Amino acid sequence: MAETKAIMLVGVGGQGTLLASRILGNVLLSAGYDVKVSEVHGMSQRGGSVVTYIKYGDKIFSPVIEKGEADIIISFEELEAARWLPYLKKGGKIITNSQQINPMPVIMGVQEYPGSLTEKIRAKGVDITAIDALTLAEKAGSSRAVNVVLMGLISKTAGFPEEAWQKALDECVPKKAIEINKKAFALGREA
Amino acid sequence: MAGLMLGNQAVARGLYEAGVEFVSSYPGTPSTEITEFASTYDKNEMYSEWAPNEKVACEAAIGASFAGRRSFCAMKHVGLNVAADPLYTASYTGVNGGFVLAVADDQGMHSSQNEQDSRNHAIGSKVPMLEPSDSGECKEFTKLAYEISEQFDTPVILRLSTRVAHSQSIVELEDRKTVRYDYTKNPRKNIMTPANAKPKHIVVEERTKKLVEYAETSPLNRVEMFDTEIGIITNGAAYQYAREALGEKASYLKLGMVNPLPVKLIKDFAAKVKKLYVVEELDDIIETHCRKIGLDPIGKELFTFIGEYSQTYLREKILGVKNEYEQLDDVIPIRPPVMCAGCPHRGVFYTLKKLGVFVSGDIGCYTLGSAAPLEAMDTTVCMGASVSGLHGFNKAMRGEYEGKAVAVIGDSTFIHSGITGLINIAYNRTNSTVLILDNSITGMTGHQNNPANGKNIYGDPAAAVDLEALCHAVGIDRVRVINPGDLAETEAAIKEELAADAPSVIICRKPCALLKTVKHKPPFKVDRDKCKSCKACMKIGCPAISMVDGKAQIDNTLCVGCGLCTQMCRFGAIQE
Numbered sequence: 001m002a003e004t005k006a007i008m009l010v011g012v013g014g015q016g017t018l019l020a021s022r023i024l025g026n027v028l029l030s031a032g033y034d035v036k037v038s039e040v041h042g043m044s045q046r047g048g049s050v051v052t053y054i055k056y057g058d059k060i061f062s063p064v065i066e067k068g069e070a071d072i073i074i075s076f077e078e079l080e081a082a083r084w085l086p087y088l089k090k091g092g093k094i095i096t097n098s099q100q101i102n103p104m105p106v107i108m109g110v111q112e113y114p115g116s117l118t119e120k121i122r123a124k125g126v127d128i129t130a131i132d133a134l135t136l137a138e139k140a141g142s143s144r145a146v147n148v149v150l151m152g153l154i155s156k157t158a159g160f161p162e163e164a165w166q167k168a169l170d171e172c173v174p175k176k177a178i179e180i181n182k183k184a185f186a187l188g189r190e191a
Numbered sequence: 192m193a194g195l196m197l198g199n200q201a202v203a204r205g206l207y208e209a210g211v212e213f214v215s216s217y218p219g220t221p222s223t224e225i226t227e228f229a230s231t232y233d234k235n236e237m238y239s240e241w242a243p244n245e246k247v248a249c250e251a252a253i254g255a256s257f258a259g260r261r262s263f264c265a266m267k268h269v270g271l272n273v274a275a276d277p278l279y280t281a282s283y284t285g286v287n288g289g290f291v292l293a294v295a296d297d298q299g300m301h302s303s304q305n306e307q308d309s310r311n312h313a314i315g316s317k318v319p320m321l322e323p324s325d326s327g328e329c330k331e332f333t334k335l336a337y338e339i340s341e342q343f344d345t346p347v348i349l350r351l352s353t354r355v356a357h358s359q360s361i362v363e364l365e366d367r368k369t370v371r372y373d374y375t376k377n378p379r380k381n382i383m384t385p386a387n388a389k390p391k392h393i394v395v396e397e398r399t400k401k402l403v404e405y406a407e408t409s410p411l412n413r414v415e416m417f418d419t420e421i422g423i424i425t426n427g428a429a430y431q432y433a434r435e436a437l438g439e440k441a442s443y444l445k446l447g448m449v450n451p452l453p454v455k456l457i458k459d460f461a462a463k464v465k466k467l468y469v470v471e472e473l474d475d476i477i478e479t480h481c482r483k484i485g486l487d488p489i490g491k492e493l494f495t496f497i498g499e500y501s502q503t504y505l506r507e508k509i510l511g512v513k514n515e516y517e518q519l520d521d522v523i524p525i526r527p528p529v530m531c532a533g534c535p536h537r538g539v540f541y542t543l544k545k546l547g548v549f550v551s552g553d554i555g556c557y558t559l560g561s562a563a564p565l566e567a568m569d570t571t572v573c574m575g576a577s578v579s580g581l582h583g584f585n586k587a588m589r590g591e592y593e594g595k596a597v598a599v600i601g602d603s604t605f606i607h608s609g610i611t612g613l614i615n616i617a618y619n620r621t622n623s624t625v626l627i628l629d630n631s632i633t634g635m636t637g638h639q640n641n642p643a644n645g646k647n648i649y650g651d652p653a654a655a656v657d658l659e660a661l662c663h664a665v666g667i668d669r670v671r672v673i674n675p676g677d678l679a680e681t682e683a684a685i686k687e688e689l690a691a692d693a694p695s696v697i698i699c700r701k702p703c704a705l706l707k708t709v710k711h712k713p714p715f716k717v718d719r720d721k722c723k724s725c726k727a728c729m730k731i732g733c734p735a736i737s738m739v740d741g742k743a744q745i746d747n748t749l750c751v752g753c754g755l756c757t758q759m760c761r762f763g764a765i766q767e
Contacts, residue, residue, distance in 0.1 A: 026195070029194070035195060046529060047530075060360070061432075062432050062436075062502045063354060063428075066504075067516045068503075079524070082521065082523050090516075103527070105524045106737070108732075114519075124519070
């Protein structure tokens with residue numbers, strides 16, 4: 001019996017976590033798993049902290065992931081990796097975009113953006129990889145392709161055939177954006 | 192064929208397969224996507240529309256049911272309060288074609304102003320209510336709801352939660368079938384005068400008894416026997432959490448029909464287990480029913496009335512087991528939702544803050560005007576309450592606040608239920624000033640067309656409400672339209688209308704910055720030599736502007752070139 005695996009996508013509203021979760025869900029489904037993907041729409045999408053839960057295995061009940069339960073956290077922004085760190089299972093892995101987006105308390109100068117977050121997380125004994133997904137996305141042709149760059153990166157470690165990812169891209173990405181996104185995926189996979 | 196579907200998408204698929212021909216809804220998170228997905232089907236088979244509010248949607252669906260067609264409407268939990276009036280009497284008339292109303296509760300208040308439990312409306316209206324636990328059930332229960340509606344001659348409510356509506360799981364697709372009934376005039380069934388309604392109430396009570404019998408053996412309610420030390424009666428998303436938390440260490444009675452509740456089925460299950468729990472989010476409805484039939488389960492004495500449950504919460508409460516995890520010592524700044532860069536509402540709220548006026552707020556993206564640094568809002572209750580509330584505030588203050596109080600309301604919200612409040616302002620006369628923030632779309636729920644923007648749900652041209660003419664027609668003489676992207680114009684207009692000795696409406700018209708039809712300018716730049724670090728540009732709370740090394744800096748991935756910040760800078764440091 002395949003054990004239940006839990007992946008979290010975390011980021012800032014507007015960064016495209018929903019599209020990334022659709023791609024990932026599509027890949028897992030074609031691999032024959034029972035899959036649940038849970039996301040929150042509405043108010044929090046307006047530049048707030050957003051999270052999507054993805055769980056797969058033989059039979060999934062709860063669609064949500066709680067503290068200490070995630071095998072992998074894919075973070076679209078550094079502060080968000082730190083915010084959601086408690087959700088990581090012991091021995092779990094974090095992949096984060098090194099981009100920093102200031103939240104309103106920092107913009108207003110009420111609080112500071114904490115420094116060296118990736119290093120501090122690593123110092124806790126956590127397996128964390130940081131990449132500059134924004135630069136790669138811009139290289140692919142659009143700063144909005146950060147989500148797909150990160151999907152490219154995770155595709156290396158997730159262990160599903162590349163054809164499944166390509167098929168998922170074809171089915172989930174709007175046609176007019178497919179070229180940029182395929183490029184972004186390739187750059188993420190090479191990173 | 193099978194695929195991953197949102198719960199809401201699966202409901203739409205269920206509508207299609209059930210042969211539904213008429214769908215009318217008002218958007219509301221987390222219910223919106225049901226109708227959006229419904230509108231992706233061929234409109235000649237299943238027609239969809241956005242109604243001005245939930246009451247209209249519900250009444251339109253009742254009309255379609257009278258016509259002998261399977262009909263549907265969807266709304267969020269607070270929308271059902273608006274639609275409660277037709278629902279409670281449709282319970283008496285019953286249906287011709289099956290009629291199903293979907294309501295999505297928002298446990299955890301991810302995007303809502305309260306956390307009410309819609310099961311109370313099912314009890315109040317004496318209407319059966321089904322509650323799925325995943326997308327597969329969303330589709331199956333939707334189809335079954337139509338069978339129940341027609342078999343028992345009743346509307347049926349389908350209850351969702353944020354977690355079920357917005358989670359994707361696997362759904363098997365089936366074919367559509369056609370179900371139609373002839374229309375025949377039947378006044379005693381369909382005209383609810385007292386003379387007709389009195390005998391119908393007897394019918395409704397008899398119907399409830401029959402529905403209880405149905406609930407005893409319905410496939411909607413399911414027993415899963417494992418270890419009998421712990422027995423759990425549960426519903427909706429809570430079932431999934433309990434099943435994950437306790438696995439085969441407990442037995443389960445999963446109630447897919449949450450109104451009316453079975454008696455014998457529950458008593459039989461209770462007799463088979465040692466320790467009986469009721470695990471239900473929000474109110475203690477199943478628990479109260481258990482007590483009424485002589486059982487003594489563990490319920491709200493252990494579990495909260497507040498928010499969402501989870502597997503971790505239940506494991507801790509029932510088994511006393513906690514998860515371990517790491518966290519950093521750093522304080523992680525919160526990241527609250529904010530008005531988008533380029534949002535047309537920003538200039539209005541900056542001006543209102545500057546003028547220091549009382550702001551009667553409403554429901555929409557612009558409720559974010561209450562957040563720091565703008566903080567230009569005093570009250571927000573429900574859809575439309577900004578306009579009617581301002582009138583009451585001004586009356587009670589004996590006119591003292593008329594020159595320093597405004598209401599703010601979006602275009603869609605104004606159509607929904609702001610217009611009636613404006614009629615009251617004109618009719619019972621206060622010199623109130625109402626700002627209609629017309630961004631040409633229903634924004635917060637994710638860009639739905641509405642009766643004021645000239646497009647229907649399919650994006651086809653439609654009649655557009657002429658807001659200026661409408662305000663004039665209800666008796667407001669002072670109506671003007673301004674561009675809220677121009678701070679000087681906005682401030683002058685608000686000052687003038689506040690000073691006027693008459694009720695007034697200012698329509699602040701600029702489309703939502705996220706609309707695909709809105710052309711953006713390239714990102715603006717800060718000339719670091721000209722920037723005097725005065726932070727004036729920071730006062731508008733734009734997420735694209737921050738201070739870097741003591742000078743303002745604009746994030747070029749966020750800036751859409753709206754130019755509001757250039758009007759704040761006295762040194763010309765912000766340039767195209």
